[in-house]
Amino acid sequence: IMEDATRALGKGSLPPGPVPDGLIRIYSMRFCPYAHRTRLVLRAKGIRHEVININLRNKPEWYYTKHPFGQIPVLENSKCQLIYESVIACEYLDDAYPGRKLYPYDPYERARQKMLLELFYKVPHLTKECLVALRCGRECADLKLALRQEFCNLEEILGYQNTIFFGGDCISMIDYLFWPWFERLDVYGIADCLNHTPALRLWTAAMKQDPTVCALLIDKNIFLGFLNLYFQNNPDAFDYGLPC
Amino acid sequence: MSGGSARSLAKGSAPPGPVPEGLIRVYSMRFCPFAQRTRLVLKAKGIRHQIININLKNKPEWFFKKNPFGLVPVLENSQGQLIYESAITCEYLDEAYPGKKLLPDDPYEKAYQKMVFELFSKIPSLVASFLRRQNEEDCSGLKEELRKEFSKLEEVLTNKKTTFFGGNSVSMIDYLIWPWFERLEVLELNDCADHTLKLKLWMAAMREDPAVSALLTEPKVFRGFLSLYLQNSPDACDYGL
Numbered sequence: 001i002m003e004d005a006t007r008a009l010g011k012g013s014l015p016p017g018p019v020p021d022g023l024i025r026i027y028s029m030r031f032c033p034y035a036h037r038t039r040l041v042l043r044a045k046g047i048r049h050e051v052i053n054i055n056l057r058n059k060p061e062w063y064y065t066k067h068p069f070g071q072i073p074v075l076e077n078s079k080c081q082l083i084y085e086s087v088i089a090c091e092y093l094d095d096a097y098p099g100r101k102l103y104p105y106d107p108y109e110r111a112r113q114k115m116l117l118e119l120f121y122k123v124p125h126l127t128k129e130c131l132v133a134l135r136c137g138r139e140c141a142d143l144k145l146a147l148r149q150e151f152c153n154l155e156e157i158l159g160y161q162n163t164i165f166f167g168g169d170c171i172s173m174i175d176y177l178f179w180p181w182f183e184r185l186d187v188y189g190i191a192d193c194l195n196h197t198p199a200l201r202l203w204t205a206a207m208k209q210d211p212t213v214c215a216l217l218i219d220k221n222i223f224l225g226f227l228n229l230y231f232q233n234n235p236d237a238f239d240y241g242l243p244c
Numbered sequence: 245m246s247g248g249s250a251r252s253l254a255k256g257s258a259p260p261g262p263v264p265e266g267l268i269r270v271y272s273m274r275f276c277p278f279a280q281r282t283r284l285v286l287k288a289k290g291i292r293h294q295i296i297n298i299n300l301k302n303k304p305e306w307f308f309k310k311n312p313f314g315l316v317p318v319l320e321n322s323q324g325q326l327i328y329e330s331a332i333t334c335e336y337l338d339e340a341y342p343g344k345k346l347l348p349d350d351p352y353e354k355a356y357q358k359m360v361f362e363l364f365s366k367i368p369s370l371v372a373s374f375l376r377r378q379n380e381e382d383c384s385g386l387k388e389e390l391r392k393e394f395s396k397l398e399e400v401l402t403n404k405k406t407t408f409f410g411g412n413s414v415s416m417i418d419y420l421i422w423p424w425f426e427r428l429e430v431l432e433l434n435d436c437a438d439h440t441l442k443l444k445l446w447m448a449a450m451r452e453d454p455a456v457s458a459l460l461t462e463p464k465v466f467r468g469f470l471s472l473y474l475q476n477s478p479d480a481c482d483y484g485l
Contacts, residue, residue, distance in 0.1 A: 077352075079352075081352045083352070084359065085359065085362055088358045088359060088362075089355075091354075091355065091358075092352065092355040095351035095354065096351035096352070107339035108321075108323075108325045108327070110339065111332050111336040114332045115329060118329055118332075
C-alpha cells in the first residue's frame with residue numbers, strides 16, 4: 001500500500017488541521033511528476049510525512065491559502081511554514097533533515113547538479129505535449145524529435161562523465177529530480193524516444209533498481225486507468241486505483 | 245580586483261590562460277544585469293577576482309568552451325572548474341567562500357528566498373520586451389504587467405514587515421533582483437513603482453548598500469550603451485571606455 005493511497009480532497013472539503021510535531025505534510029496528487037520528485041526525496045531520506053492529495057480539477061477553496069495558484073507540491077511543517085516549487089521543496093528537505101545528503105557537499109559538485117537541471121528544463125513540457133497529442137489522436141513526430149534531441153544532450157553528459165548516474169557512481173538528487181518523467185515515457189507511449197541513447201537506457205535500468213524509486217513506482221495499469229479518465233475530464237480520475 | 249573597465253574580448257581574440265591560484269575569474273559584460281548579480285556577490289563577500297569582459301555582439305569562438313550556451317556570467321576557478329547560470333554562480337560563491345553568508349543558514353529562510361526569486365522571475369523578460377517594444381500599445385501593456393509583478397513583491401515586503409526581502413539587512417535575494425531595479429530610471433519605468441511604496445523604500449535603501457553603490461553605472465553611460473546595443477553595434481559593450 002502506497003503512503004499516498006488516499007482520496008483526493010476537492011471543493012467543499014474541510015481544511016486539514018495543523019501538522020503534528022514530528023511530521024511534515026505534502027500536498028500532492030498520486031500521478032503528478034512534480035510532486036513525485038518531492039515524494040522520492042521524502043522516501044530516500046526516510047522522513048516521516050503525511051500526504052494530502054488534492055483534486056486538481058476541483059480544488060478545495062482552502063487550498064489557495066497553501067499555494068496562491070493552487071499548484072502542487074507544497075510542503076507544510078508543524079510551524080505552519082509553507083514551501084513550494086518542487087525543486088525548492090526537495091532542497092529544503094535535504095537541508096532541513098539529517099541523515100543521507102542527496103545533494104553533494106562540495107560547492108562545485110552542487111553547482112554542477114544545478115547546471116544539469118537547467119539542461120533538463122524542456123523535457124517536462126515536451127513529454128506532456130507528446131502525451132496530449134497522442135491522446136487527442138494527433139501525430140507528434142516533431143515533438144518526439146525535439147524530445148530525442150534533449151535526450152541526446154543528456155546522453156552526452158553521461159558519456160562525458162562515464163558514470164552510471166548523473167551525479168556520479170551513486171544515485172543523488174539530480175537523478176531523483178529527472179526520474180518522474182522517465183518513469184512516465186512508457187505509459188505515455190513514447191518509450192521509443194530512448195532508442196538512440198544507450199547510456200540513458202542503462203541509467204533508467206539502474207534507477208529501477210533503486211529502493212526508493214521502486215517503492216514509489218506506479219503500476220502501469222493504474223496509471224493508464226488514470227490517464228483514460230483524466231482525458232475524459234472525469235473528476236474521479238485522481239482516485240483511480242484506490243480501494244473503494 | 246582588476247579588469248572591471250577592460251575592453252571586451254571578441255572573435256579572433258586569444259583565449260585567456262588559466263586562472264591563477266587565489267583568484268576566481270568572471271566572464272562578464274559591463275552592462276549585463278545577470279552578470280551584475282555575480283559581481284555584486286563577489287563585491288559583497290570581498291572575493292579576490294578578475295573580470296574578463298565578453299563582446300556579446302561578436303563572441304570569441306573560445307567562449308563557447310567556457311559556456312556551451314555562450315552567455316555571461318561564467319565563473320572559472322584555478323582548478324579550471326566552470327560554473328554558469330547567474331543564480332547558480334551566486335550560490336556557488338556563497339558556499340565556496342568564507343565571510344558573510346548571503347543566503348540564510350535556516351533551511352526555511354533559504355527556501356523562502358528562493359520562492360521570492362520565483363515571484364520575481366517574470367520581470368527580466370518583461371523589461372527585455374519593453375526594450376524591444378515597437379509601439380505605444382506594447383508600452384502600456386508591458387508597463388501594466390510590470391506593475392502587477394511589482395505588486396507581488398510589495399506584498400512580500402508588507403507581509404515580512406522588513407526593509408529588505410530577506411530581513412532587516414541586505415542578503416542574497418536583494419542582490420539577485422537589484423540589477424533590474426537599477427535600470428528602471430534610465431528606462432523611464434520608475435512610475436511602475438508609484439503604487440508600491442515599500443518597494444520604492446527598498447530601492448532607496450539598496451542604493452546605500454556599499455556593494456550596490458560601488459557597482460552603479462551612470463545613467464548616461466547606460467543610455468549610450470543601450471542605444472548602440474539595440475542597433476546590434478559591436479561597439480556597444482565597450483561604450484564609455
